[in-house]
Amino acid sequence: MGRWATLTLALLFAAVLTVRYVDTASSQDGWTPLFDGKNIDQWDGDGSATFKIEDGAIVAVDKKDTKPTASSYLISKKPYKDFMLRAEFWVSNDANSGIFIRCNPKQIGAKTCYEFNIFDTRPDPTYGTGAIVYIAEVNPMPKAGGKWSTMDITVKGRQLTLVFDGQKTVDVRNGLWDEGHIALQFGTGTVKFRKVDIKPL
Numbered sequence: 001m002g003r004w005a006t007l008t009l010a011l012l013f014a015a016v017l018t019v020r021y022v023d024t025a026s027s028q029d030g031w032t033p034l035f036d037g038k039n040i041d042q043w044d045g046d047g048s049a050t051f052k053i054e055d056g057a058i059v060a061v062d063k064k065d066t067k068p069t070a071s072s073y074l075i076s077k078k079p080y081k082d083f084m085l086r087a088e089f090w091v092s093n094d095a096n097s098g099i100f101i102r103c104n105p106k107q108i109g110a111k112t113c114y115e116f117n118i119f120d121t122r123p124d125p126t127y128g129t130g131a132i133v134y135i136a137e138v139n140p141m142p143k144a145g146g147k148w149s150t151m152d153i154t155v156k157g158r159q160l161t162l163v164f165d166g167q168k169t170v171d172v173r174n175g176l177w178d179e180g181h182i183a184l185q186f187g188t189g190t191v192k193f194r195k196v197d198i199k200p201l
Contacts, residue, residue, distance in 0.1 A: 095189030
């Protein structure tokens, strides 16, 4: 075997070891992708729209209900109890969206789940972007419109926290719901989710 062939094999072996190390480290940190820009296998639609992937992000199209207040939901196939959730999303300035947790998939709403809100133009801004509707107010309210933003949600027992674009906006205790599904809201305006990861606690 020539010198260059030996060197090539050595480099390939090192690359394999590196990949194995990265994969092992990734699996050990406890995070699991619910959406990675490639498929929506971990989710079910609510039947009110068609969900598709465009440029690595989930969008809702062909909504059956065209009323301004109508929303469509993409619902996790599994229920979750205590967890950390990371989501990256883009919304237009006029968008109404949010992440609902601990939901009954047949009854999704701010009075039946915890709604971590994304709604810059909500008439009552105390429960606008960065709040949990009817549970935890936000002041001052951050803005999500026109840019990619992140939500880091942690729920453990009664403790609920939200970090929005690096700023903690919610840290509250509430025991209305202790387990359920996750739902991504596609309401008014343009709403895109491009990454959702979960880490059970």
